Amino acid sequence: xxxxxxxxxxxxxxxxxxxxxxxxxxxxxxxxxxxxxxxxxxxxxxxxxxxxxxxxxxxxxxxxxxxxxxxxxxxxxxxxxxxxxxxxxxxxxxxxxxxxxxxxxxxxxxxxxxxxxxxxxxxxxxxxxxxxxxxxxxxxxxxxxxxxxxxxxxxxxxxxxxxxxxxxxxxxxxxxxxxxxxxxxxxxxxxxxxxxxxxxxxxxxxxxxxxxxxxxxxxxxxxxxxxxxxxxxxxxxxxxxxxxxxxxxxxxxx
Numbered sequence: 001x002x003x004x005x006x007x008x009x010x011x012x013x014x015x016x017x018x019x020x021x022x023x024x025x026x027x028x029x030x031x032x033x034x035x036x037x038x039x040x041x042x043x044x045x046x047x048x049x050x051x052x053x054x055x056x057x058x059x060x061x062x063x064x065x066x067x068x069x070x071x072x073x074x075x076x077x078x079x080x081x082x083x084x085x086x087x088x089x090x091x092x093x094x095x096x097x098x099x100x101x102x103x104x105x106x107x108x109x110x111x112x113x114x115x116x117x118x119x120x121x122x123x124x125x126x127x128x129x130x131x132x133x134x135x136x137x138x139x140x141x142x143x144x145x146x147x148x149x150x151x152x153x154x155x156x157x158x159x160x161x162x163x164x165x166x167x168x169x170x171x172x173x174x175x176x177x178x179x180x181x182x183x184x185x186x187x188x189x190x191x192x193x194x195x196x197x198x199x200x201x202x203x204x205x206x207x208x209x210x211x212x213x214x215x216x217x218x219x220x221x222x223x224x225x226x227x228x229x230x231x232x233x234x235x236x237x238x239x240x241x242x243x244x245x246x247x248x249x250x251x252x253x254x
Contacts (some may be wrong), residue, residue, distance in 0.1 A: 003101040011100060011108020012115070014091070019116075030120040034069040035127055038062065041188065052190065062133045063214035064187030064207075066124045070146050071153045071207060073120035075178060078113040078157035079170045085109075086161075092252050106248040110158055110241060114150030121146040136220045145217065148230055149210050152237035155244045162247030181207050206233060 019026070038058065046057030053060060085091040095105050125142060128134035160173045184198060185207040191199050202208050209229040216222040 004103050004107050005101075007100045007104045008108045008111060011095065011105055012111045014095075015085075015108070015112040016115070026116075027119075027123065030069065030073055030116075031123045031127060033072075034065045034124055037065055038127070038131070058131070059133055059218075060190075061188055062128050062131075063218045064185065064211035066121065066128060066134075066142075066218075067145065067149055067210045067214040068182055068185075068187060068207065069120045069124045070117040070149050071182075071210070072178070074113045074117040074150050074153035075157045075174070077116040078109060078154045079161050079164070079173065080167065082109050082113075082158065082161050083164060083167060083170075086252070096252070102249045102252050103245050105252070106158060106245050107241075110151070110154040110244065113154030113157065114147060117150040117154070118143065118146045134218060136218070138217045138220045138222060141217050141222070142214075145210070145213055145230070148233045148237065151241065152206055152233050155237055155240035158244035159240055159247055162244065162251045181205050185211055187211050206236070209233060 038061070042058035042061050046061075049057045051057075092105055096102070100108075121142060125134055125139065157173075160170065164170060184194075184202055185205050186202060187207075191202050191208070194202065209232060213222070213226050213229050216226045
């Protein structure tokens with residue numbers, strides 16, 4: 001049975017206090033790549049393209065980029081950063097001599113990963129608002145989307161960390177899973193334009209559903225399909241959360 005209580009907050013707080021030392025570089029890193037895609041593809045390539053789904057190309061890719069920035073922040077924080085805290089800084093060993101349980105350490109790490117994703121999400125939404133892309137009352141629902149995406153990808157990343165023997169292991173996760181998913185989740189081109197086998201695979205990718213939820217919020221027309229996608233991400237996020245708790249317990253306590 002999982003032993004998770006209020007001490008999760010202290011694990012989260014420790015990471016938040018440490019994060020303050022690197023807040024400016026991480027702010028820049030969080031939005032540099034998504035903004036690059038916005039400018040290079042949304043404004044650059046978009047100037048040569050017609051309307052997609054009745055809107056300029058920049059408006060088409062913006063919702064997906066907004067949520068992909070959250071995904072990458074979640075994943076990086078709960079892989080590379082968590083690995084550093086576990087193997088180099090020995091933060092987990094120090095926490096284990098306190099009343100904090102192993103499950104609370106892992107849950108706190110996932111909660112912190114979710115927080116880092118929300119920071120990236122807020123920054124991206126500010127950029128999109130300045131560019132005149134993000135507007136409307138449904139934007140207030142984005143924190144819910146960031147939390148759901150954060151739960152899924154932070155938990156999945158912790159599962160990957162539980163298998164990692166060294167930092168090179170994460171190369172496979174990022175380059176063989178996250179990066180291909182980034183390009184084949186309907187962020188840059190409508191899925192209807194892809195061959196049928198690619199569309200079938202894309203429908204099983206979590207980022208595809210996250211991007212569609214983001215589009216529905218930005219268009220201002222969420223419906224039952226949006227709720228179904230959110231519920232699916234929550235369900236599988238909780239499954240990966242439980243797996244991460246079990247796997248990391250065996251990794252931390254040997």
